[in-house]
Amino acid sequence: METANVLTNSVPLIFAYVGLALMLLLSGIGSAMGVSMGGNATLGAMKKNPDVFGNYMLLSALPGTQGLYGFAGFFVINSSGVVSDQITMLQGVAILAAGLALGIVALISALQQGRVCANGIAAMGQGNNVFANTMILAVFPELYAIIAFAATFIINSTI
């Protein structure tokens, strides 16, 4: 009976931490992969058109923000004091859901943004002046990670 109690008490806590872990994990992986795509494309483009390294770098850095949203989401929840012994089932599940939502959206958004940036960099390497266009197009997939972060923020303020 005692063990069962301990288990039920810790289930929401486990949910919450799994949620936080997913949030950090998936968004971090996404950003790491996204920025490397840009970096790889930059190295290729440098061979043909090394004059605009600054622009390549800015584009490569764009998919880095998803990881920060993941971290910011983690920080918001972690510092709100919800994750404690008194955590309720509702709060635990809410944090798990927020983690899944932000994590997966940030992961895919960073990967796709990395792809847009890498293509833009490759095109600039060929001499096409598409810096501004790439910037604008690359921000399209980022919006959804931002919205997922906003949702995390709202979830945190309502639980």
Added chain:
Amino acid sequence: MIAEVKKYTFLVHHSDYSSLLDSLRDLGVVHIVEKRKLDENSTVGDDMKALKKYREAIRKLSALLPDITEEDNPADPSEALDEFRQLLTEIENARYQTEILDQEAEKALPWGDFDKNIINKLKAEGWRVRLFTCPEKKFDRKWEELYHVEIISRNKGRLYFALIHKEGEDPDLKADEVNIPEQTISTINTQKEKVESKIRELESLIEQKAPLWKASLNKGIEETMSRLQYVEAAEQADKYADDNLYVLEGWIPVSEEKGLQKLLEKSDCYSFVSEPEPGEKIPVILQNSKFASLFEPIAKLFALPAYSELDLTPFFAPFFMLFFGFCLGDAGYGLIFILAGFIVKRKVDKKYKPIITLAQYFGVAALFMGLLSGTFFGINLIDSGYTITEHSVRYMNNAGVPDNTVSLLDQTRGVHFDTRKSFSEGISQIIGDDSFNKHKRVILKSADSDIPFLNTFRHLMLDSLNMFYLAMLLGALQIIFGMALKVVNISKQKGFRYSLSTIGWIVLILTLSVFQGGNMLGIVNIENLRLLYLSLIVIAGVLIFLFNNPDKNIFIRLGLGLWDSYGIITGVFGDLLSYIRLFALGISSSILGFVFNEISAQLLSVKYVGWLFFIIVLLIGHSLNIAIAALGSFVHPMRLTFVEFYKNAGFTGGGIEYKPFKIKK
């Protein structure tokens, strides 16, 4: 605003053509209509190749010596180019030589210094000297007894030894034989030193001549460019009457017209003027106020407006600035932008000054938005402690809070609440939710902050939920403003009656938001104004469904209205949600700032050197955050401008850049 231009068509006899071109180039304001492009196979192929060579040389020179200043008196460009290229080849050859010498040195190193003459002498006497190497473990001690074996060196577990034997004998050694090096290690090293000092000499020669060369190469680029431009301009004429009559077209801003007319009076050229017509590629010159012109580079990043269109730069400028501030969302960072701007401005070239000024305006916006959201270098100003003091009680009395409420609040005098949330909850419990909500602003203002400086304006700061609404509100404003501009744009291009359906949409959106929103907030009572409300909606509906395209018949218009509704309802909703990014980016940058503050504050507890770590982490952390946040704060408003705002304002774009034919200085 877009400057007015006119098209001039010049008709000239072929013999006067070059003098016309010369005088047009001296005038320097006519944008010649491009009819054909030059390619490398044409007469100017050599110039084009030369241009490429100059550019490459400049690039190599700047890569070698990044901060050289140009000398004032350039020399002959082609000579400079040849000299530079020759020196580069010499250096390259010398480098190649050192590589070969390195390889030889590696081979010769184990054998030390020896005299080749002695080997030759031995050979003459019938003795052979051979060199071997093998792993130390494989070396058989018997060899030393059986043959004349001399160990020369040991290195990384290998033995290097020489074997001397009579011609004709063939000792069987299980080791790898190597050829006797052509040169000994010391001769190789002296050679290498010679080559290296030659490289240094050549490099210092380049360094010495670089300022002159840079100037000369740039001169070469300019000269070739202007030759190319001249030929290119000359090529744009259409030829008639057995190539006797040349016809050239060019655009000129109306403000410069007088100069051209004066020029034409003196020349033997017949010309006529025409107004821009739709469908032509017309050069667009943006003319804006001092403030709005700062945003022109941003507008050009996307596309120039078409000539007949409205220039949207002055209309997105204030929004862009505000959005940047919203996304950066930190008053401290804003201050840095403003102050750093003043320092940087002194040092940079004149042409970059407007960009710095723009950054300073962004800083002002960030300062304002940071104060509104209560963030200063990541410090949360809203949650800066709430205490009811004697002064608070007096203030509430004067501000008209009922006496019994004030006396209830007086009970909490001296109690310290950390955050606005805990303070609000605490007070609500004492005086009741209704009473608190009624006097919320006064109570918040009266409470003393831990930072006394904030007392006067802290109650104005918006918490995150209100920032969220503010982001949406700004979005709604920009979208409706964009639609209003679309009305102006369409009226300007096609006529007012084509803009009626857009007006219908604006009326509909405004009516719905004022009445429904007002009803929810309790400001507007729909029941009393039902007639006005319904009639406005009917007017909007009529405009949307019956007046969307005056050229089509009524049934097609109905269909078009439906199609438009689908587009606008889904589009506007999506556009509005897109503005959430403003709120989220602002929050995330202030959270990261806060995190760096926390981390560095923890380092303070490290003994003796804690403060050093504190400063380092604080500096690096905030610099990093500023860089990342500034990039995001620039790119995201850009998207909101070019996608959401331009779309709703009906921007089409497609103007070409105004490039007058002139001598480059």
